[in-house]
Amino acid sequence: GAGVSQTPSNKVTEKGKYVELRCDPISGHTALYWYRQSLGQGPEFLIYFQGTGAADDSGLPNDRFFAVRPEGSVSTLKIQRTERGDSAVYLCASSFRTPGELFFGEGSRLTVL
Amino acid sequence: GIQVEQSPPDLILQEGANSTLRCNFxxxxxxxxxxxxxxxxxxxxxxxxxxxxxxxxxxxxxxxATERYSLLYISSSQTTDSGVYFCAPPSNFGNEKLTFGTGTRLTIIP
Incomplete structure (x- = not known):
């Protein structure tokens, strides 16, 4: 597509539920990144994919968070047993090469009640 | 990893003004x-x-880069320039993941 596409744009869930957030990168971009942004803060790195493999997952806060990119294009961020502290905007970005210019989607706003 | 500082944290300007935002790393x-x-x-x-x-x-x-800073200049500000400006260098030299500062919040008043 023309830009990075993220769905859903908004997700409200209850504490303890499972959530999936989807990212469709710019066509031809091999690198894909997930970031998380809390209110009043800059985005924080979660995980980076080069092709199908997670090249760096050092930013994932704990084992409740997991991400996949099975065919090297679309990625899904999965959060198990959600907690209220997981509430944030989850941003996805892609780049044509690494290191290279990152382009961000509009984000998925997650609210855990 | 790299530390990023942005200044000023907040800036309120009249439409038409110029501004300089700084990023130290x-x-x-x-x-x-x-x-x-x-x-x-x-x-x-x-x-x-x-x-x-x-x-x-x-x-x-x-x-x-040798002095570890970057500057963003905005001239003849418009209300649509309002928002938060972030600079983002990589977490380590040659690394692919960006580290964001806390940003500069710019408000342009008509």
């Missing part, structure tokens, strides 16, 4: 991006500027 970089986050939360690419100076309309940016 703690280590050498070979990559740096400036973003504008609009009031709807979208991160818009402004510049990919590991070194030197670039200009795009009313905006320009300069990165002096």
């Amino acid at each position: 703690s280590d050498s970089v070979n990559n740096l991006q400036w973003f504008h986050q609009n009031p709807w939360g979208q991160l818009i690419n402004l510049f990919y500027i590991p070194s030197g100076t670039k200009q795009n309309g009313r905006l320009s940016a300069t990165t002096v």
Whole structure:
């Protein structure tokens, strides 16, 4: 597509539920990144994919968070047993090469009640 | 990893004014991006500027990697320039993941 596409744009869930957030990168971009942004803060790195493999997952806060990119294009961020502290905007970005210019989607706003 | 400081944290200007936003970082970089986050939360690419100076309309940016800072200049501000401006160098030299500062919140008053 023309830009990075993220769905859903908004997700409200209850504490303890499972959530999936989807990212469709710019066509031809091999690198894909997930970031998380809390209110009043800059985005924080979660995980980076080069092709199908997670090249760096050092930013994932704990084992409740997991991400996949099975065919090297679309990625899904999965959060198990959600907690209220997981509430944030989850941003996805892609780049044509690494290191290279990152382009961000509009984000998925997650609210855990 | 790299430390990023942006100043000022907040800036309120009249429409038509000029401004300079500063980004200091703690280590050498070979990559740096400036973003504008609009009031709807979208991160818009402004510049990919590991070194030197670039200009795009009313905006320009300069990165002096040897002195570990970058500047964003906005001239003849418009209300649509309001939002938060982030600079983002890589977490380590040559690394692919960006580290964001806390941003400068710019408010342009008509």
